[in-house]
Amino acid sequence: MDKNRRNFLKVAGISTLAGLGAPAIVDRVISGKAGADVFASGGNGGHHEAEAPTHNEPAHKEEKSGTRYGLVIDTRKFHANPELGEKCVHACNQMHNIPQFPEGSKNEIKWIWLTNYENAFPEHSQQFRDKYTEDNKVLVTCNHCENPPCVRACPTKATYKSKDGITMMDFHRCIGCRFCMAACPYGARSFNWLEPKTVLPNPTNPDYPRRMRGVVEKCNFCSDRLVLGEQPACVAATGNSGAMIFGNLNDPNSEIRKVLKENFTIQRKPSLGTNPSVFYIV
Amino acid sequence: MIYNSGKIYTGLAIFVLFITFPIWYNHFDASGADQLKKELQKPTVSKECVAPAAEMKASHMKLLNQWRDEVLRDGDREFNVPVEGKMYQKSLQKTCMKCHTSKKKFCDVCHEYASVTPYCWDCHLAPVE
Numbered sequence: 470m471d472k473n474r475r476n477f478l479k480v481a482g483i484s485t486l487a488g489l490g491a492p493a494i495v496d497r498v499i500s501g502k503a504g505a506d507v508f509a510s511g512g513n514g515g516h517h518e519a520e521a522p523t524h525n526e527p528a529h530k531e532e533k534s535g536t537r538y539g540l541v542i543d544t545r546k547f548h549a550n551p552e553l554g555e556k557c558v559h560a561c562n563q564m565h566n567i568p569q570f571p572e573g574s575k576n577e578i579k580w581i582w583l584t585n586y587e588n589a590f591p592e593h594s595q596q597f598r599d600k601y602t603e604d605n606k607v608l609v610t611c612n613h614c615e616n617p618p619c620v621r622a623c624p625t626k627a628t629y630k631s632k633d634g635i636t637m638m639d640f641h642r643c644i645g646c647r648f649c650m651a652a653c654p655y656g657a658r659s660f661n662w663l664e665p666k667t668v669l670p671n672p673t674n675p676d677y678p679r680r681m682r683g684v685v686e687k688c689n690f691c692s693d694r695l696v697l698g699e700q701p702a703c704v705a706a707t708g709n710s711g712a713m714i715f716g717n718l719n720d721p722n723s724e725i726r727k728v729l730k731e732n733f734t735i736q737r738k739p740s741l742g743t744n745p746s747v748f749y750i751v
Numbered sequence: 752m753i754y755n756s757g758k759i760y761t762g763l764a765i766f767v768l769f770i771t772f773p774i775w776y777n778h779f780d781a782s783g784a785d786q787l788k789k790e791l792q793k794p795t796v797s798k799e800c801v802a803p804a805a806e807m808k809a810s811h812m813k814l815l816n817q818w819r820d821e822v823l824r825d826g827d828r829e830f831n832v833p834v835e836g837k838m839y840q841k842s843l844q845k846t847c848m849k850c851h852t853s854k855k856k857f858c859d860v861c862h863e864y865a866s867v868t869p870y871c872w873d874c875h876l877a878p879v880e
Contacts, residue, residue, distance in 0.1 A: 629824070632825075640874060641823075675878075676845050679875075
């Protein structure tokens with residue numbers, strides 16, 4: 470066969486055109502088909518969106534199965550009893566061998582702590598505040614979000630969502646990159662800048678480990694207590710006061726759902742779409 | 752024929768003996784392992800462990816890693832084989848160290864001999880001695 474430059478260029482040109490044009494044609498054929506589908510089903514364009522629910526969907530008509538642990542914090546009861554908040558924080562610190570670094574320093578380790586109302590709920594109106602929220606602090610902790618940004622940020626899956634809906638930390642796997650701390654909108658995570666052993670030579674709870682330097686830690690809803698049928702340490706510390714109600718949010722007959730049904734509650738930074746599992750009665 | 756073959760072969764023999772020193776020294780000196788057995792403190796609380804002793808000796812580290820993953824990832828804390836009719840939690844601090852009450856006289860004895868430094872104790876608490 471005679472191969473000259475002219476013939477080669479012809480073949481090459483046609484091949485290039487076919488190569489570039491084919492995907493466009495294939496796309497067109499497919500989208501044409503899909504368009505026809507939508508048309509055939511009565512223009513139900515929202516069909517796909519309904520399959521993959523958006524996260525901040527306010528109206529969950531059907532009940533979800535499984536467990537999603539949640540917490541209701543009744544700030545009225547904490548206002549009435551100012552020592553109760555400190556008591557909860559102390560109970561948590563003792564339970565989890567949390568080293569006490571100076572308050573406000575970057576070394577501070579916080580699982581549950583007291584903060585000002587305006588810091589806990591910056592999205593809510595701060596004008597003409599009432600006496601109660603101005604004078605009292607709010608108990609805050611990890612929200613164990615239904616859609617946790619920290620879990621998405623973690624490169625090693627050291628933080629993950631357990632089947633109980635708890636946002637868990639696997640300290641063994643944490644590499645200390647602190648992406649989760651940057652991702653968490655609630656500042657619920659603390660980093661061990663210093664070796665905790667140096668501050669806590671005598672651990673308060675011999676059944677719980679300490680952490681090591683370079684690991685991120687946070688509230689775990691006392692998952693080790695839950696399996697033994699006990700309440701989280703902070704909830705147990707409130708005793709019978711009813712200041713904290715812990716339970717399964719997915720169970721419509723649980724006490725926590727009853728409390729949520731009877732009271733007006735707010736979540737922290739709801740507009741972010743993380744769906745916190747911690748609710749506040751203000 | 753090698754020049755000075757006598758000296759060369761003797762030198763080689765000495766050299767080979769020298770570099771294999773750690774192997775034959777340890778081979779003939781079995782007192783190290785005997786010493787370990789003496790130092791090792793066996794638990795008095797229970798006669799039975801979660802697995803036979805030989806298996807525990809060989810692969811307790813694998814078992815601990817398996818427990819860690821099952822407890823944390825699957826939320827499965829209950830040990831599924833009863834030991835002397837009792838179920839235990841899969842826990843280093845709450846189960847293992849309740850029988851083996853001395854880290855120094857149990858874990859450390861072999862770990863030091865084998866020159867391994869597991870990072871368990873960076874966070875987990877050894878029983879107070």
